[in-house]
Amino acid sequence: MTETMIKHHLTDALLMAYSAGTLPEAFSLTVATHISMCDECRARLASFDTVGGTLLDRCESVEMGADSLAATMALIRGGAAVEKPAPRRVSHGVPAPLRDYIGGDLDSVRWRPVGMGVKQAILPTSRDATARLLFIPAGASVPDHGHRGTELTLVLQGAFVDEVDHFGPGDIEVANEDLNHTPVADIGADCICLAATDAPLRFRSIIPRLAQPFLRI
Amino acid sequence: MTSKTGTKRQAENEEWVACIARIRDAQDEAAFARLFAHFAPRVKAFLMRSGADATLAEECTQEVMAALWQKAHMFDPARASAATWIFTIARNRKIDALRKQKRPEPEDLPWGQDPEPDQADVLALQQESDQLGDAIAALPEKQRVLIEKAYFGDLSHSEIAEQTGLPLGTIKSRIRLALDRLRHAMK
Known part of the structure; x- marks a missing residue:
């Protein structure tokens, strides 16, 4: 799936951390989903992987155990499936990495209402960060909020507008603690986003703050 | 960081690429032993710097090298140097074994990979990798x-x-x- 209209991309810091393997799972999922939609970031990731390969090739080494080659050959002969090759089918709707977490297409998402027509579905990832799908009806808004950490918001369908810009399919917004924003879904269509956060959001009005523990936003 | 001339590095990568092809085509254990001697100690160092103790790093390195054998048919030298490809396998093992997390991967490009990559592409990629290595060293x-x-x-x-x-x-x-x-x- 290649989307040529993408104008909001991943930052160097995120691509480097994804390449190094240091991101929380929820962030890796969002990065992998964006890259599935964006050839430019795919190419940039290849450069960051090459940095990793170069560092590996030129770094110091640590001697292996005396029988390590024989032990590895035994592993191979034993046919130990060290890393099962994931079926990398190419999708036409939801990108493959995200589909693995939903267990199907967007039709199979089990949405939970969070008020004002907005719905969410929290995806099963490690607990150091949270990934959720957000459904924002056309013209509706997600309550004004700030962030203690980083929030990634990737548009899968429809579009939203906030204080920063207009975000369409494949666009990703990288928000840090400096940004308070009120994403509003484009009037033309319902908006579905994949959002990852590494700290709870801070809502600016009292009602959403009360709701926060229940929503796990 | 060691310093070698670009020509030597290219010859080296050509050798690794050929070794991986011999593993893929003929389950060549001698070719595997050559790759093992060069890369296993580097992978082990990488895993130890990432926080693994020597025992865990040794065990994971053997798994990374076994995965190299099993995935040899997936290596595309026009897309990555041998070192870069092995880095990605080691990194994924690190996330799995050390961080106990899954790593979602982007989906493949629809056109997949060529069965026999263009030698000019392979060479161009190797030259760029070398250039990047020198730039990092500098x-x-x-x-x-x-x-x-x-x-x-x-x-x-x-x-x-x-x-x-x-x-x-x-x-x-x-x-x-x-x-x-x-x-x-x-x-």
């Missing part, structure tokens, strides 16, 4: 150390800040400077 020490920590130390920027005592802003700007230099060197 970085000011302070910048290079932070890039290495970011890749090998399994540290986020804020953890690097704690470890080095540098303010987060300084770390971010040094890494940004380093990446700017690398980009400039690749033009």
Whole structure:
């Protein structure tokens, strides 16, 4: 799936951390989903992987155990499936990495209402960060909020507008603690986003703050 | 960082590419032993710098090298050098074994890979990898150390800040400077 209209991309810091393997799972999922939609970031990731390969090739080494080659050959002969090759089918709707977490297409998402027509579905990832799908009806808004950490918001369908810009399919917004924003879904269509956060959001009005523990936003 | 001439490195990568092809086509154990001798100690060092003790690093390295054998048919030398490909396998093993997390991967491009990659593409990729390696080696020490920590130390920027005592802003700007230099060197 290649989307040529993408104008909001991943930052160097995120691509480097994804390449190094240091991101929380929820962030890796969002990065992998964006890259599935964006050839430019795919190419940039290849450069960051090459940095990793170069560092590996030129770094110091640590001697292996005396029988390590024989032990590895035994592993191979034993046919130990060290890393099962994931079926990398190419999708036409939801990108493959995200589909693995939903267990199907967007039709199979089990949405939970969070008020004002907005719905969410929290995806099963490690607990150091949270990934959720957000459904924002056309013209509706997600309550004004700030962030203690980083929030990634990737548009899968429809579009939203906030204080920063207009975000369409494949666009990703990288928000840090400096940004308070009120994403509003484009009037033309319902908006579905994949959002990852590494700290709870801070809502600016009292009602959403009360709701926060229940929503796990 | 060791320094070698570009020609020597190219000859080396050609040898690794040929070894992986012989594993794929003929289950050639001698070819595997050559790759093992070069890469296993590097993978082990990478895993130990990422926080594994020697025993775990040894065990994971054997698994990484076994995965190399099993996935030899998936290696495309026009898309990555042997070192880069092995780095990605080792990194994934690190996330799985050390961080106990899954790593979602982007879906493959629809056109897949060519059965026999164009030799010109393979060579061009190798030259770029070399150029990048030289550019990394030529970085000011302070910048290079932070890039290495970011890749090998399994540290986020804020953890690097704690470890080095540098303010987060300084770390971010040094890494940004380093990446700017690398980009400039690749033009």
